[in-house]
Amino acid sequence: MAPDTKPILADPDVSPNGVLGDFRVPDLFRDLPDAVIVANVERRIVWVNPAFESLFGYSLQELTGELTKDLYAEAEVYTEMCQGRYGTMPAPSDHSYEVRYRRKSGKTFLTQTTGGPIRNPAGDTLGFFAIIKDISKTRAYEELLHRLFHISSDQSMESTAKVQAILKLGCAHFQTDSGLVSWVRDDRYTVLYNYSDLVDIARGTTFSLGDTYCSEVMKSNAPLACHSARKSNFSTHSCYDLFLLETYIGVPLIVDGTLFGTLNFSSPEERHPFEPGDLEMIKMFAAWIGQQLSFEKATNQLPIQS
Structure with missing residues (x-):
């Protein structure tokens, strides 16, 4: 973990200053048809939108504070993500990719995921986000x-x-x-x-x-x-x-x-x-x-x- 990073607040109804301007995370992403997840720098889940709850089968209450690691179909992929796409300095080409996740039921599915670090104007990493689209069908x-x-x-x-x-x-x-x-x-x-x-x-x-x-x-x-x-x-x-x-x-x-x-x-x-x-x-x-x-x-x- 980089020493200059700052965590997103654990309260899902509070957005950190400067992360998304005057918008709170739920206001911006709540009604998107694709699943959205926000985590802090420790990769602990802060917030998900209703589409995420429907896709994965978990409620926000069940997920808040849990590691994103538990959502991946393969643990080694999570490790690769932390070192690459969700590192502090990912390459532009790393922001969109295919990856398999696991639902609460245990069933895995293929997705097109777009995401990366959330930064403030000073460039500090405040957390991470991902927009997830199920492409398995x-x-x-x-x-x-x-x-x-x-x-x-x-x-x-x-x-x-x-x-x-x-x-x-x-x-x-x-x-x-x-x-x-x-x-x-x-x-x-x-x-x-x-x-x-x-x-x-x-x-x-x-x-x-x-x-x-x-x-x-x-x-x-x-x-x-x-x-x-x-x-x-x-x-x-x-x-x-x-x-x-x-x-x-x-x-x-x-x-x-x-x-x-x-x-x-x-x-x-x-x-x-x-x-x-x-x-x-x-x-x-x-x-x-x-x-x-x-x-x-x-x-x-x-x-x-x-």
Whole structure:
């Protein structure tokens, strides 16, 4: 610790003279949508805004006086921060970086963090601040799209293997046990591809469309998701009576510009609620699979009859 530093006052409602002019820290940062944290020179937490409390799961009362060290996913990263970005003389390039933190629940997440020392006009270090934006979902989507592109563009994989790989990837992303591609004609629902940790459904297996949740997708011609069928309108659906599927997310499948069938992922267990981004993501999965089915259709590899 540098000998010329001065601590920020421990009272979160009091701002040190000269740190932010006439503004107190809470007045300036309270309503920002991103998480904000302020610590003194000993790296003990002085103040956080409501967005920080929501993101990390801690209240200001729980955090006040605690070391920022406990928020990092890895202790060694905290040490590096103290010696570099949050040292007394960080380089300008050190003010924005990616780092993983740990929530109160124990779950870690990736962030884009911007921060550094707070100084008075004389240049004395009064403490430290950081503005934290959760980018874990954004990065996960980026990585998922990269993997989808890699599978679809892999010339060493045959079409069947590509579809199976995409279904497996979808099960991992949507946290489901099974992924299924169907062809729908009139009231007939035919399984073309199935990936599952629970049951293997043979290609060509046929069901009545009305006995599947996909019947609702075909009616609405739009993606549909349900994380708990027993707590939804699906509780009275014939599919629930037959298969007891609690989790479902499905989307219409377009091949060569025509409504062909559905892509869906499901599980007999509930999961946490789907987000709007999941409905957009399953459309991306359907687009990639639609390309593969177009190729199979053109080469007479699909077991369908006109």
